[in-house]
Amino acid sequence: MRKNIVAGNWKMNTTLPEGLALAKEVNDAVMACRPNCDVIICVPFTHLASIDHVIDSTKLGLGAENCADHKSGAYTGEVSAAMVASTGAKYVILGHSERRQYYGEVSAILRDKVALALENGLTPIFCIGEVLEEREAGKQNEVVKSQLVEGLFNLSKDEFAKIIIAYEPVWAIGTGKTATADQAEEIHAFIRSAIAEKYGKEIAENTSILYGGSCKPSNAAELFAKPNVDGGLIGGASLKCEDFMGIVKAF
Ligand code: 13P
Numbered sequence: 274m275r276k277n278i279v280a281g282n283w284k285m286n287t288t289l290p291e292g293l294a295l296a297k298e299v300n301d302a303v304m305a306c307r308p309n310c311d312v313i314i315c316v317p318f319t320h321l322a323s324i325d326h327v328i329d330s331t332k333l334g335l336g337a338e339n340c341a342d343h344k345s346g347a348y349t350g351e352v353s354a355a356m357v358a359s360t361g362a363k364y365v366i367l368g369h370s371e372r373r374q375y376y377g378e379v380s381a382i383l384r385d386k387v388a389l390a391l392e393n394g395l396t397p398i399f400c401i402g403e404v405l406e407e408r409e410a411g412k413q414n415e416v417v418k419s420q421l422v423e424g425l426f427n428l429s430k431d432e433f434a435k436i437i438i439a440y441e442p443v444w445a446i447g448t449g450k451t452a453t454a455d456q457a458e459e460i461h462a463f464i465r466s467a468i469a470e471k472y473g474k475e476i477a478e479n480t481s482i483l484y485g486g487s488c489k490p491s492n493a494a495e496l497f498a499k500p501n502v503d504g505g506l507i508g509g510a511s512l513k514c515e516d517f518m519g520i521v522k523a524f
Contacts, residue, residue, distance in 0.1 A: 275481045277310035277497070278437065278504040279521045280398060281511025282338060282366055282485070283317065292320040293327060298514040300328040309524040310504055314511065315366050315398070318352045325361030336364025336398065339372060342385040354389040365390050366506075368400045368424055370443045380423035387425065391432055398437045398506065399425060400485070401464070405444035413442070414463050421464070426471050433472050438482045439506040440464060445486025447508060454495045454502070457484045461501035490519025497523050 287295060296314060303312050313334035316324055325335055341351035357365055367386050372378040378386075383399075390397045401420040403413040417440065425436060440460060442452050452460075461482045469477035484496050485506035496502050504524070510516040 275479045275503055277524050278313060278481050278483055279308075279310050279507065279517075279524070280313035280315060280334075280336070280364070280437075280439075280483065280504070281507050281517055282315045282369070283511060284338065284371070284508060285317065286512055287317070287320070289320055289323060292316055293323055295512070295514060296320070296324040296333075297327050299517060300333050302514055302518045303333050303521070304329065306518065306522065308521045310521065312521055313364055313398075315364060318357070321357065321360035321362050330361060330363070334364055335360075335362045336366060336395075337362050338366045338369070340365050340367070340386055340390060340395070342382045342389070344389060354386070354393040354395055357390075358393040358395055363394075363396060364398055364437075365395045366398045366400065366439075368420070370400060370402055370404075370441060370446060374443075380420070383424045384427055387428070387436075391428075391435060396435055396437060398439055398483070400439045400441050400506070402441040402443050402486075408442065408444060413460055417460065417464055418467050421467055421471075430472050430476060433468075434476055434479065436480065438464060438468075438480060439485050440482060441485035441506060443486075447487070449487050451487040451489075451492050451496075452484070454492075454499050457496055457502050458499035461499070465501055488520060490516055490523070493520040493523035 315336035337357040340354040401417045403416040481503040483504045488505040
């Protein structure tokens with residue numbers, strides 16, 4: 274059966290000392306509460322190796338927020354999937370709407386990133402989601418389906434089985450405006466049906482689909498109670514241990 278997962282996305286926040294302190298705090302809290310879900314923190318590249326040394330990675334997963342679309346070489350400032358894997362990280366967020374929107378990450382680039390992540394043993398947390406105008410025009414299903422088809426449906430069954438999906442409606446990210454649990458359930462069910470159509474029911478049933486967008490301790494339990502919502506990808510609330518753990522404990 275698929276896993277329930279709560280993953281933090283720290284985005285461009287915390288200096289290294291601040292990040293180390295937060296990671297230690299989250300690690301201790303996870304050890305103390307024995308959560309009913311997998312817990313992951315995705316952190317800036319600069320923090321990965323140091324954080325890997327201070328957490329128990331069998332209890333708290335570690336991931337990057339991005340990786341390069343090339344293997345190695347003359348790409349100044351880029352960080353490859355192999356480099357990420359060499360820090361001890363096991364996950365990588367790919368296709369976040371902020372990367373798509375601000376850094377021009379189109380599906381062709383994301384396909385290369387996904388392939389390199391998988392080649393290096395990293396589990397991609399692949400983000401999809403519509404913007405407000407698309408939601409208002411009733412096009413959300415169409416949008417997420419094309420993001421799946423273009424970004425992931427080139428993968429073999431075995432490869433796709435390693436992917437975690439995060440549905441993040443762009444209008445809910447950092448806005449305080451959460452999708453209702455019913456809205457989340459409806460589109461998560463649609464995403465699962467699109468996966469089933471392509472890869473079969475078994476793979477679809479085993480794929481974890483996380484919700485992201487203004488998820489907090491006060492709304493997590495209602496969202497996670499929905500049968501097709503398998504956890505959350507948490508931005509702002511992952512920067513405070515108490516809030517993050519409040520979401521973890523919603524399971
Ligand atoms: P917020 O939880 O801050 O809305 O961010 C969600 C997100 O983008 C996680 O990747």
